[in-house]
Amino acid sequence: MSSKRLLSSTARFRPFPPMIKNYLDCSQNTPIQLNTAYAPKASSFLATDLIKSYFEKGLIREARSLFDEMPDRDVVAWTTMIAGYASCNEHAYAWGMFCNMVRSEMNPDEFTVSSVLKACKGMKSLSCGVLVHGFAIKHGIQGFIYVDNALMDMYATCCASMRDACMVFRGIELKNPVSWTTLIAGYTHGGNGHHGLQVFRQMLLEEAESNPYSFSIAIRACASIGCQNYGKQIHTAVIKHGCESSLPVMNSIVDMYCRCGCLSEANQYFHEMTQKDLITWNTLIAGYEKSDSSESFFIFSQMESNGFRPDCITFTSVIAACANLAVLSCGQLIHGGIICRGLEGDLALANALIDMYAKCGSIADSCKVFTELSCKNLVSWTSMMIGYGAHGYGREVIELFDDMVESGIKPDQIVFMAVLSACSHAGLVDQGLRYFNSMMDDYNIKPDHEIYGCVVDMLGRAGRVEEAYRLIQSMPFTPNESVWGALLGACKAHCLPNLGKLAAQKVLDLRPQLVGTYVMLSNLYAAEGKWGEFARVRKLMKGTEIKKEVGRSWIEVRNEVYSFAVRDKAGPHIGWVYGVLEWLIQHMNEAGYAPLDCLTHDLEDGT
């Protein structure tokens, strides 16, 4: 009997539920294995198959309706629902399904457990994951490689440390390639690329099978620590193993070269690739964004003519490139493109827009994007706070910080950096110190060099230089050059030559190649009339043979970018620039502020 006839007779005697019928009507490939379709078990198999197909097509509601209509749901049907939800990133629904399943006294098996663990991972919920782990032990669902690998993945993603993931890994008697890849990925995604590489090395030593999965994650590990040497070695191994045909592997190689600063290599491999996908393009665009933003625009302009539609990841990099170049009109144009494509709901992209508008000087637009966000994360708040801070709105930053904490988001070190830097620039010293203490006392965040540098800068700007020095002396670790540099800046601004000389000497001990420090130190001596010392330092500076690169500023006015440097005399609009500068100085004087002498001294040095 042909399948077609079977199908029609089935339809006649045992009508399909509407959902199945709907599927059959629109399906090109009519299901043919229906020779036992009269039996309820077979009908359940069929329905489960259809549920899976629905999930694969992203038809989540259809899958659910069909499941709800099933009279007899076996463990496979339940598991298919859980796995389907998890694969569509509907992790909370997957978890709900699992809970319903247990409540319905249906016994989950090893397939169910590994599927629901994926949902726990997606929700980043350690408590759910631990619950499932306990459930599996209690019900004797142990010793299955799928379950162990999923457990590792869950622990690696949900725990701050890799301890539990390692414990599961050690307990696996016969590790498969997935076990190794999961462990390496756990370390690498957790920010410990070195350890990831160690595990990869161990894997090779134990002669475990390497495949495209392990290669791409190992290369990702090299990329994350910027280690070009290991990256090249693994690249060689990739060629030896014939894994060059794997797109993920080649994409990770392009990414590795970008992150290691080898853009010409990255570009070369990109062009040599016979097959490219959206990730390949996004990788190169993101790679260039960091070091050569204009070039990333060029690559972006080429991708569409090569048949690739930019997605939110592409736009995030391109918007970051606009921010780096501070090109407002270009950013606005691309923002328009984002809205046209309906991508403005992507959170990372919206956060990049907040940052871009702030860096392009349009803080009102930053604020608009921020306010219109229905769901804000830590990065959204941080971007807005950094933007406000850079524009001198210290009080707004403090308000935002308090609102953020109120909304239940836990601040991290970067947010504190934003608050402290804003307080520093707005002269809100006492508030800043309160946040500094709160960071340590309430949130148990240990300040690093950058934070100390920021607080030293804040105290120094306000003239509390002695206090800044005492803070440096109380630091629990050796201060670095940026901390001493902050003190040096303060000494210079408030004319404290002795402390300034000490700070300058510390900076020079740590970073002898910083030319600006020699200039500052020599100026301190010059101010005291100690010309012998002045000459000694200048000679020392000449000995380094390092030229300070001239600082350059640029501004976009009416679609045109104007760029100028210190003592620039050329250029068609330089007269305007000096005119505005003089106007500013005049207003400054009228408002009761005088330009600092040492500042003008530096300007004359061309530094």
Added chain:
DNA sequence: TCCATCAATC
């Protein structure tokens, strides 16, 4: 019916 890899934001 189930597991692992590559691209984005402060």
